[in-house]
Amino acid sequence: MASSSLLRRAISSAPSSSFLRPISARLFSSSSDETVLSIETSVPFTGHKIEPPSRIVETSPKELLSFFHDMALMRRMEIAADSLYKAKLIRGFCHLYDGQEAVAVGMEAAITKADGIITAYRDHCIFLGRGGTLVEAFAELMGRKAGCSNGKGGSMHFYKKDSRFYGGHGIVGAQVPLGCGVAFAQKYNKEGAVTFALYGDGAANQGQLFEALNISALWDLPAILVCENNHYGMGTAEWRAAKSPSYYKRGDYVPGLKVDGMDAFAVKQACKFAKEHALANGPIILEMDTYRYHGHSMSDPGSTYRTRDEISGIRQERDPIERIRKLILAHDIAPASELKDTEKEIRKQVDDAIAQAKECPMPDESELFTNVYAKGYGVESFGPDRKEIRATLP
């Protein structure tokens, strides 16, 4: 049921549609930096209590190539993580983002590092988008000390404070009030920045989301709630979990926008639009219509609640990387062989990063007790003899 509607949406933006036909007058230009290309998004935006932005997105060859590169890198990283998990180098939970890369990349293109992003556990690619390195990511996944959280967080707890990436949270829904709190601080400090709080279609039914939305709307906070709707909350399809699966409308008094999350330019346009709105008018909801190829996590085959046809159908019709590839080829920005080389290069980069991460040591025993508390005013942890507790493990 759900699968056919997804495919229907895909077919409506089939290759014969307008997105490949260049709109701008400057056709067939080489990849010079000044070239401005106008691309039409796959589908128009749908607005709830708001006038949606234009379908035409301006971009440049440079940006197209960088989108391709970044998304290919993210895709490669996730596939590599899959192999590492099967090789038992990554344990526990591992939630992969392949298929959803357009959201991460499009969002980054629309904002700066002064804006904040917070998400739940499907955070590897957002981390990369915020400036995290491959080695940090793989090391954290393998529990090494060189990981972004010193090996103490794991797959679900990637953070990057200097780029305002607030994680990385295991309990879905809880990150939305946190994100609204970050937005509150941005307003408090008059920073002129916004915060994107990402959550999934599963977490969209959490009460604390609506609580936080209410408070954000009351206090006019620059918070943007982004529902990454990949249509399945683990094994439960959206129509079985939500009475109203129009997540962009569920803010009621808060305006919303529905976006094709597989189209990086639509995402970019929407995020840009949302940022302007949030700074002026308070919260807005974005629903990204996206899809994950893997199951919910590595322990989920992903095929018991959806058909393989659906998955391959989306891969054929709506894959974000293929869309960019076709655009690059249609605009003659780079030949196909160059793109293939980029992908080879990326594969090598990822393999090197994994090799490097494998060499990294595990955290020390003493690390068990570090960073439980922060050193600061008046904090001294004492044992009975007033000396700092140092643990010795057997």
Added chain:
Amino acid sequence: MASLQMAALLSAPSTPVACDRVGVRVGTVRLAASPSTARNGGALVVRSEATVHGGLPARGVNLITHAVAEKAAATNATDSKPGHEVLLFEALMEGLDEEMERDPTVCVIGEDVGHYGGSYKVTKGLATKYGDLRVLDTPIAENSFTGMGIGAAMTGLRPVVEGMNMGFLLLAYNQISNNCGMLHYTSGGQFKIPIVIRGPGGVGRQLGAEHSQRLESYFQSIPGIQMVACSTPYNAKGLMKAAIRSENPVVLFEHVLLYNLKERIPDEEYVLSLEEAEMVRPGEHVTILTYSRMRYHVMQAAKTLVNKGYDPEVIDIRSLKPFDLHTIGNSIKKTHRVLIVEECMRTGGIGASLRAAIIDNFWDYLDGPIICLSSQDVPTPYAGTLEDWTVVQPAQIVAAVEQLCK
């Protein structure tokens, strides 16, 4: 240290414990300076004078069961005395006000804290002084506004989140446990959460089961948070200031029945240490460990005990997480007998953990088993008599000490 010594006159023929000092102190009880006062950085720590009711109870009289909120009495507060008199909620407000003045990143988030002035008046007047962006009235949404406070703290703000009653914070338990306590660790030290979560808890005056909860039992095993409980205006202000200045998340437990305690506190600025226990009454025979409202029940019992010839050492542990094992240990090494008096329920309360910590560390110094007096494992009933039987009363404390000292 001057103390009035009178011979034990009462006809109560209780067998005096073999020790030198049999006496009674009336009037002023000076709190002993904590041995580590000098450690506290630049802030001045001044001794306070807490007065207790004078007079010796006549023999055979029933102990007052509601031994709470005694106004500082008899000894005349002359004008030449330093400091100013405040009620406990005013002391909290002063602490909060001073910190908000000093640091513009301190803000208050809670229900009815702004325009209403706080349901227990702790934030009265602050909204007018600091504006709506720093004293924020929230809708009834504990889960999310606690989460928002934590998110704001991740960026460097220092919110003070008020739970109108501590029991309401159960709704925010996920945020407090996972995001507040653990974020510093799971982010590898990247994010500090300098938040203060405070509110009144404890058994009140027939407030009913859901409004009489003791959340310190539930929060105590969350790694990464600190918990303190205030019991006097002096330590309320000091702990509030220390909690706000701390880089770690601190849960400050106040008590519904203690807000109107009056005490003279110093005019000078002072900040207390979050991890120190307070020596309320030095003694020789038994160490009584307590906190919050039970301190007053213990002191009430102490009067009776002194009349009977015992010399209890009363320590208000104040720091519920981590325990001040140094002060506690020194006391146990002196007295060799421990009584814990708490308001938590018997199962899984602070007393249970404290008992375990003492056994682990000071087993060799104990002459007998540790007695722990806690509330009963029942929801707090509404009826007054039943409610009294739920919590520990001074008579039980006296009986326990007598049993320990046999």
